[in-house]
Amino acid sequence: MPINYLDNINVTGTLSASSNLSTAGSFLSGNIDVGVVIRNSQVYQKFATGTAPTYGCNSASGAYSNIGGGICNSASGAYSNVSGGSINAAANCYAFVGGGFNNCVSGAGSVVTGGVSNTATSPFSFVAGGSANSTGNYSNSFILGSSLSASRANYTYVNNLSSQGMVNTLSVSTSSLQVGSISATSGGVGSITAKMPIYNQSGAFIGYIPIYTS
Numbered sequence: 625m626p627i628n629y630l631d632n633i634n635v636t637g638t639l640s641a642s643s644n645l646s647t648a649g650s651f652l653s654g655n656i657d658v659g660v661v662i663r664n665s666q667v668y669q670k671f672a673t674g675t676a677p678t679y680g681c682n683s684a685s686g687a688y689s690n691i692g693g694g695i696c697n698s699a700s701g702a703y704s705n706v707s708g709g710s711i712n713a714a715a716n717c718y719a720f721v722g723g724g725f726n727n728c729v730s731g732a733g734s735v736v737t738g739g740v741s742n743t744a745t746s747p748f749s750f751v752a753g754g755s756a757n758s759t760g761n762y763s764n765s766f767i768l769g770s771s772l773s774a775s776r777a778n779y780t781y782v783n784n785l786s787s788q789g790m791v792n793t794l795s796v797s798t799s800s801l802q803v804g805s806i807s808a809t810s811g812g813v814g815s816i817t818a819k820m821p822i823y824n825q826s827g828a829f830i831g832y833i834p835i836y837t838s
Contacts, residue, residue, distance in 0.1 A: 682706070689714070694723065701732075709738065719744075724753070731759065739770075746774070776827070 682691040682698070684706075689699035694708035704714035709723035719729040724738035734744035739753035749759040754770035765774035769783035819832040 686714075686717075697721070704729075712736075716747075727751075731763070734759070742767075746777070749774075 681696065682694065684691045684699040686700045686704050687702040689701065689704045690706075691697050691699050692705070692707040694706070694712070695710045697706040697709065697711070698713045698715070699706050699719075701714055701716040701719045703717055704719040706712050706714050706721045707723055709721065709725055709727070711726045712721040712724065713728045713730075714721050715728065715730040716732045716734070718733040719731065720735045721727050721729055722735075722737040724736070724742070725740045727736045727739065727742045729736050729744045731744050731749050732747040734747060734749040736742045736744050736751045737753050739751070739757070740755040742751045742753070742755065742757045744751050744759045746759045746761050746763045746765055748763055749765040750767070751757045751759065752766075752768045754768070754772075756771045757767045757769070758773045759765040759767060760774045762774040762777040762779070764778045766780040767774065767782075769781070772781045772783065774781060815836065818835040820835060821832055822830045824830055
């Protein structure tokens, strides 16, 4: 959700915006219809046309929904929850936003723990924090990092991964497989005990890497 920053706003007619407006100077206007106004670092909620802005105010309109604190948060989904922060929205059933700024969860049963400008639009998905992340329409997507977008369901997305122990996997998905060198002993090779499946970046099966006994 972008924010439009202005020094001063002086409107004698009707001011309409689909995103947010921010002004550090004066705010003089006639009829106003915007989502959020930020003036002098203070957040004002959406207000009716022709009325003055109202500071703060959270809205828990969903059945059995809850807002723990913060300002300008919305919990419109049934059983949804926003713990705090500002301009966060839990807009589907069992949606949860932990805090942060400008986060939106519209997927059922999905979670954004915090950060800035993260969206979880697919069901049963998770964004750990960071900024500018999106699960798209891919269910069961998990994002840890920043500026990441899901491209398929049932995947976990990270910027970089560092493991202090072992990483075990049943399959390997990569755009290419490179082997630096292969050396063989003069003796015979044992029997194949396992096969490792290899997939390309699109998820198509390429083949197997045989695992031999010594």
